[in-house]
Amino acid sequence: MSWAAHDLEPYAFQKHLNLKVAFVPLLIGSYAPDLMTKWFVYGIHLGPWELKASNPAQFHRGWPGFGFTHSLTFGLLIGLVIWKGFGSKLWAVSFVIGHWAHALTDTGDTVGTMLLFPWTFHFHLDAWAYAGQTGRYKDAAAYFSGLGSMWDAVWIVYGFYSWRVITSEYYDNVIYRADAFWPWVNRWVPRGALLTLYRAAFFYGTSRWIAWTIWAHVVHHYPYDLTWGGPHWAPAEHP
Protein backbone atom coordinates (compact mmCIF):
# COMPACT_ATOMS: atom_id res chain seq x y z
CA MET A 1 0.00 0.00 0.00
CA SER A 2 1.16 3.50 -0.76
CA TRP A 3 0.34 6.69 1.08
CA ALA A 4 1.35 9.51 -1.28
CA ALA A 5 2.20 7.90 -4.64
CA HIS A 6 -1.49 7.63 -5.55
CA ASP A 7 -1.86 11.41 -5.08
CA LEU A 8 1.17 12.27 -7.20
CA GLU A 9 1.29 9.72 -10.02
CA PRO A 10 -1.56 11.40 -11.97
CA TYR A 11 0.53 14.60 -12.35
CA ALA A 12 3.43 12.59 -13.80
CA PHE A 13 1.13 10.95 -16.36
CA GLN A 14 -0.44 14.33 -17.09
CA LYS A 15 3.00 15.75 -17.95
CA HIS A 16 3.52 13.15 -20.66
CA LEU A 17 -0.02 12.74 -22.00
CA ASN A 18 -1.24 16.37 -21.98
CA LEU A 19 -4.51 16.66 -23.95
CA LYS A 20 -4.79 12.87 -24.37
CA VAL A 21 -6.09 12.43 -20.79
CA ALA A 22 -8.60 14.09 -18.50
CA PHE A 23 -7.23 14.80 -15.03
CA VAL A 24 -10.35 14.15 -12.92
CA PRO A 25 -10.90 10.51 -13.99
CA LEU A 26 -7.12 9.99 -13.89
CA LEU A 27 -7.15 10.99 -10.21
CA ILE A 28 -10.36 9.08 -9.45
CA GLY A 29 -8.80 5.99 -11.06
CA SER A 30 -5.71 6.43 -8.94
CA TYR A 31 -7.81 6.56 -5.75
CA ALA A 32 -10.49 4.05 -6.82
CA PRO A 33 -9.03 0.72 -5.59
CA ASP A 34 -8.87 2.00 -1.99
CA LEU A 35 -12.07 4.04 -1.98
CA MET A 36 -14.30 1.14 -1.01
CA THR A 37 -11.88 -0.76 1.18
CA LYS A 38 -9.51 1.35 3.28
CA TRP A 39 -12.05 2.35 5.98
CA PHE A 40 -12.85 -1.32 6.65
CA VAL A 41 -9.15 -2.30 6.62
CA TYR A 42 -8.36 0.11 9.46
CA GLY A 43 -11.81 -0.06 11.03
CA ILE A 44 -14.18 2.70 12.10
CA HIS A 45 -16.21 3.30 15.25
CA LEU A 46 -19.96 3.75 14.95
CA GLY A 47 -21.12 4.49 18.47
CA PRO A 48 -20.31 1.40 20.54
CA TRP A 49 -19.55 -0.74 17.46
CA GLU A 50 -16.24 -1.15 15.71
CA LEU A 51 -16.49 -2.13 12.06
CA LYS A 52 -13.24 -3.75 10.93
CA ALA A 53 -12.25 -6.63 8.69
CA SER A 54 -11.26 -9.72 10.67
CA ASN A 55 -8.42 -10.26 8.19
CA PRO A 56 -7.60 -6.79 6.79
CA ALA A 57 -4.99 -7.91 4.23
CA GLN A 58 -7.28 -10.65 2.91
CA PHE A 59 -10.18 -8.21 2.68
CA HIS A 60 -8.08 -5.46 1.07
CA ARG A 61 -6.05 -7.49 -1.42
CA GLY A 62 -7.27 -11.07 -1.40
CA TRP A 63 -9.97 -13.35 -2.71
CA PRO A 64 -12.44 -13.95 -1.16
CA GLY A 65 -12.38 -10.25 -0.35
CA PHE A 66 -12.14 -6.99 -2.28
CA GLY A 67 -8.67 -7.64 -3.70
CA PHE A 68 -10.15 -7.73 -7.21
CA THR A 69 -10.46 -3.91 -6.99
CA HIS A 70 -6.64 -3.84 -7.30
CA SER A 71 -6.54 -5.88 -10.53
CA LEU A 72 -5.87 -4.62 -14.04
CA THR A 73 -8.97 -6.48 -15.21
CA PHE A 74 -11.22 -4.58 -12.77
CA GLY A 75 -9.78 -1.26 -13.97
CA LEU A 76 -10.43 -2.30 -17.55
CA LEU A 77 -13.98 -3.37 -16.71
CA ILE A 78 -14.82 -0.04 -15.07
CA GLY A 79 -13.16 1.74 -18.02
CA LEU A 80 -15.44 -0.17 -20.40
CA VAL A 81 -18.49 0.79 -18.31
CA ILE A 82 -17.46 4.46 -18.49
CA TRP A 83 -16.84 4.24 -22.24
CA LYS A 84 -19.93 2.29 -23.27
CA GLY A 85 -22.25 3.37 -20.45
CA PHE A 86 -21.43 7.07 -20.29
CA GLY A 87 -20.01 7.52 -23.79
CA SER A 88 -16.67 9.05 -22.86
CA LYS A 89 -13.60 7.31 -24.25
CA LEU A 90 -11.39 10.08 -22.79
CA TRP A 91 -12.69 9.50 -19.25
CA ALA A 92 -12.48 5.73 -19.72
CA VAL A 93 -8.85 5.76 -20.87
CA SER A 94 -7.88 8.26 -18.17
CA PHE A 95 -9.55 6.21 -15.45
CA VAL A 96 -7.81 3.03 -16.60
CA ILE A 97 -4.38 4.71 -16.59
CA GLY A 98 -4.90 6.02 -13.04
CA HIS A 99 -6.28 2.71 -11.82
CA TRP A 100 -3.50 0.64 -13.35
CA ALA A 101 -0.88 2.93 -11.80
CA HIS A 102 -2.40 2.23 -8.39
CA ALA A 103 -2.61 -1.54 -8.95
CA LEU A 104 1.00 -1.70 -10.21
CA THR A 105 2.39 0.53 -7.42
CA ASP A 106 0.80 -1.69 -4.77
CA THR A 107 2.72 -4.70 -6.08
CA GLY A 108 5.69 -3.11 -4.30
CA ASP A 109 4.66 -4.34 -0.85
CA THR A 110 4.71 -7.81 0.70
CA VAL A 111 1.09 -8.68 -0.07
CA GLY A 112 0.96 -7.34 -3.63
CA THR A 113 -2.04 -7.36 -5.92
CA MET A 114 -3.94 -9.91 -8.00
CA LEU A 115 -3.17 -8.05 -11.22
CA LEU A 116 -4.71 -10.67 -13.50
CA PHE A 117 -7.84 -11.48 -11.47
CA PRO A 118 -9.76 -13.87 -11.69
CA TRP A 119 -6.33 -15.53 -11.56
CA THR A 120 -5.74 -15.09 -7.82
CA PHE A 121 -1.93 -15.09 -7.97
CA HIS A 122 -0.48 -12.13 -6.03
CA PHE A 123 2.22 -10.18 -7.87
CA HIS A 124 4.46 -8.76 -5.13
CA LEU A 125 7.95 -7.28 -5.16
CA ASP A 126 8.29 -7.36 -1.33
CA ALA A 127 10.10 -4.00 -1.31
CA TRP A 128 8.22 -2.72 1.75
CA ALA A 129 6.14 -4.30 4.50
CA TYR A 130 2.34 -4.41 4.25
CA ALA A 131 1.23 -3.54 7.79
CA GLY A 132 -2.38 -2.42 7.26
CA GLN A 133 -3.56 -5.07 9.72
CA THR A 134 -1.76 -3.25 12.57
CA GLY A 135 -4.07 -0.23 12.34
CA ARG A 136 -3.75 3.16 10.74
CA TYR A 137 -1.04 4.66 12.96
CA LYS A 138 1.26 1.64 13.19
CA ASP A 139 0.84 1.23 9.44
CA ALA A 140 1.84 4.88 8.95
CA ALA A 141 4.87 4.39 11.19
CA ALA A 142 5.93 1.27 9.26
CA TYR A 143 5.28 2.73 5.83
CA PHE A 144 7.18 5.95 6.51
CA SER A 145 10.14 3.98 7.86
CA GLY A 146 10.64 1.72 4.85
CA LEU A 147 11.20 1.81 1.10
CA GLY A 148 7.54 2.64 0.49
CA SER A 149 8.14 6.17 1.67
CA MET A 150 11.21 6.39 -0.59
CA TRP A 151 9.02 5.33 -3.52
CA ASP A 152 6.66 8.16 -2.60
CA ALA A 153 9.65 10.52 -2.47
CA VAL A 154 10.52 9.55 -6.06
CA TRP A 155 7.07 10.73 -7.16
CA ILE A 156 7.39 13.95 -5.16
CA VAL A 157 10.73 14.73 -6.83
CA TYR A 158 9.30 13.84 -10.24
CA GLY A 159 6.30 16.02 -9.45
CA PHE A 160 8.53 19.02 -8.79
CA TYR A 161 10.54 18.20 -11.92
CA SER A 162 7.20 18.38 -13.78
CA TRP A 163 6.38 21.74 -12.17
CA ARG A 164 4.91 23.17 -15.39
CA VAL A 165 1.96 20.80 -14.99
CA ILE A 166 0.71 22.68 -11.92
CA THR A 167 1.05 26.21 -13.30
CA SER A 168 -2.02 28.29 -14.10
CA GLU A 169 -0.99 28.45 -17.79
CA TYR A 170 -0.98 24.66 -18.02
CA TYR A 171 -4.33 24.49 -16.24
CA ASP A 172 -5.87 26.98 -18.70
CA ASN A 173 -4.31 25.56 -21.87
CA VAL A 174 -4.42 21.82 -21.20
CA ILE A 175 -6.45 20.70 -18.18
CA TYR A 176 -9.41 23.02 -18.78
CA ARG A 177 -9.46 22.44 -22.54
CA ALA A 178 -9.08 18.67 -22.42
CA ASP A 179 -12.19 17.91 -20.42
CA ALA A 180 -15.69 19.45 -20.57
CA PHE A 181 -16.01 18.76 -16.85
CA TRP A 182 -14.03 21.90 -15.95
CA PRO A 183 -16.07 24.42 -18.01
CA TRP A 184 -19.23 22.77 -16.66
CA VAL A 185 -18.18 23.18 -12.99
CA ASN A 186 -16.85 26.64 -13.81
CA ARG A 187 -20.47 27.77 -14.23
CA TRP A 188 -20.81 27.67 -10.42
CA VAL A 189 -17.23 27.58 -9.07
CA PRO A 190 -14.74 30.38 -9.85
CA ARG A 191 -11.66 29.59 -11.91
CA GLY A 192 -9.30 30.31 -8.97
CA ALA A 193 -11.01 27.72 -6.77
CA LEU A 194 -10.90 25.14 -9.58
CA LEU A 195 -7.19 25.77 -10.17
CA THR A 196 -6.59 25.25 -6.44
CA LEU A 197 -8.62 22.04 -6.50
CA TYR A 198 -6.62 20.82 -9.50
CA ARG A 199 -3.42 21.32 -7.50
CA ALA A 200 -4.89 19.83 -4.31
CA ALA A 201 -3.81 16.19 -4.70
CA PHE A 202 -0.22 17.31 -5.36
CA PHE A 203 -0.34 19.51 -2.27
CA TYR A 204 -1.99 16.79 -0.17
CA GLY A 205 0.43 14.03 -1.20
CA THR A 206 3.55 16.13 -0.67
CA SER A 207 2.45 17.82 2.56
CA ARG A 208 1.28 14.72 4.29
CA TRP A 209 4.42 12.82 3.22
CA ILE A 210 6.43 15.47 5.10
CA ALA A 211 3.98 15.51 8.04
CA TRP A 212 3.90 11.71 8.49
CA THR A 213 7.70 11.57 8.21
CA ILE A 214 8.00 14.14 11.01
CA TRP A 215 5.30 12.34 13.01
CA ALA A 216 7.04 8.95 12.67
CA HIS A 217 10.66 10.00 13.17
CA VAL A 218 10.68 13.26 15.15
CA VAL A 219 7.62 12.90 17.37
CA HIS A 220 7.57 9.10 17.83
CA HIS A 221 11.16 8.03 17.04
CA TYR A 222 10.34 4.95 14.95
CA PRO A 223 13.59 3.67 13.42
CA TYR A 224 14.19 3.81 9.67
CA ASP A 225 14.80 0.44 8.02
CA LEU A 226 15.39 0.95 4.31
CA THR A 227 16.33 -2.67 3.65
CA TRP A 228 14.31 -4.70 1.14
CA GLY A 229 11.01 -5.78 2.75
CA GLY A 230 11.46 -3.47 5.73
CA PRO A 231 10.91 -2.14 8.20
CA HIS A 232 11.50 -5.52 9.79
CA TRP A 233 10.34 -4.31 13.20
CA ALA A 234 6.81 -4.20 11.75
CA PRO A 235 4.84 -7.44 11.34
CA ALA A 236 4.55 -7.78 7.55
CA GLU A 237 1.57 -9.58 6.01
CA HIS A 238 2.03 -11.93 3.08
CA PRO A 239 -0.48 -13.37 0.58
Add this chain to the structure above:
Amino acid sequence: MRLRLLSRIDVPTRSDWRVFAGYCAAAAVYIVIGVVYDNFLLSVVVGMAYLVVAAWLVPRTIRRMRR
Protein backbone atom coordinates in the same frame (compact mmCIF):
# COMPACT_ATOMS: atom_id res chain seq x y z
CA MET B 1 27.78 30.92 -23.02
CA ARG B 2 26.45 30.48 -19.51
CA LEU B 3 23.58 32.89 -20.22
CA ARG B 4 22.67 30.97 -23.38
CA LEU B 5 22.60 27.74 -21.39
CA LEU B 6 20.42 29.32 -18.70
CA SER B 7 17.96 30.58 -21.29
CA ARG B 8 17.39 27.00 -22.44
CA ILE B 9 16.53 25.77 -18.96
CA ASP B 10 12.86 25.98 -18.14
CA VAL B 11 12.93 28.15 -15.03
CA PRO B 12 9.90 29.46 -13.14
CA THR B 13 9.07 33.16 -13.43
CA ARG B 14 8.94 35.50 -10.43
CA SER B 15 5.15 35.14 -10.47
CA ASP B 16 5.47 31.32 -10.39
CA TRP B 17 7.75 31.61 -7.34
CA ARG B 18 5.28 33.91 -5.61
CA VAL B 19 2.48 31.37 -6.08
CA PHE B 20 4.79 28.58 -4.93
CA ALA B 21 5.69 30.54 -1.77
CA GLY B 22 2.01 30.92 -0.95
CA TYR B 23 1.45 27.17 -1.28
CA CYS B 24 4.57 26.50 0.84
CA ALA B 25 3.16 28.72 3.59
CA ALA B 26 -0.16 26.85 3.39
CA ALA B 27 1.74 23.54 3.48
CA ALA B 28 3.76 24.59 6.54
CA VAL B 29 0.57 25.35 8.48
CA TYR B 30 -1.03 22.10 7.27
CA ILE B 31 2.02 20.09 8.36
CA VAL B 32 2.14 21.70 11.82
CA ILE B 33 -1.58 21.08 12.38
CA GLY B 34 -1.20 17.53 11.05
CA VAL B 35 1.73 16.64 13.28
CA VAL B 36 -0.07 17.97 16.37
CA TYR B 37 -3.53 16.58 15.47
CA ASP B 38 -2.70 13.54 13.32
CA ASN B 39 -6.37 12.90 12.44
CA PHE B 40 -6.13 16.00 10.26
CA LEU B 41 -3.80 14.17 7.86
CA LEU B 42 -6.07 11.20 7.24
CA SER B 43 -8.71 12.58 4.88
CA VAL B 44 -8.07 13.73 1.33
CA VAL B 45 -11.35 15.68 1.48
CA VAL B 46 -10.14 17.60 4.53
CA GLY B 47 -6.80 18.21 2.77
CA MET B 48 -8.51 19.57 -0.35
CA ALA B 49 -10.95 21.71 1.66
CA TYR B 50 -8.07 23.11 3.71
CA LEU B 51 -6.17 24.03 0.54
CA VAL B 52 -9.14 25.77 -1.05
CA VAL B 53 -9.59 27.83 2.12
CA ALA B 54 -5.88 28.56 2.68
CA ALA B 55 -4.70 29.07 -0.90
CA TRP B 56 -7.76 30.57 -2.53
CA LEU B 57 -10.48 31.80 -0.15
CA VAL B 58 -8.27 33.58 2.41
CA PRO B 59 -6.07 35.40 -0.17
CA ARG B 60 -9.19 36.36 -2.15
CA THR B 61 -10.91 37.71 0.94
CA ILE B 62 -7.81 39.71 1.94
CA ARG B 63 -7.51 41.13 -1.59
CA ARG B 64 -11.16 42.22 -1.55
CA MET B 65 -10.84 43.81 1.88
CA ARG B 66 -7.84 45.85 0.74
CA ARG B 67 -9.77 47.38 -2.18
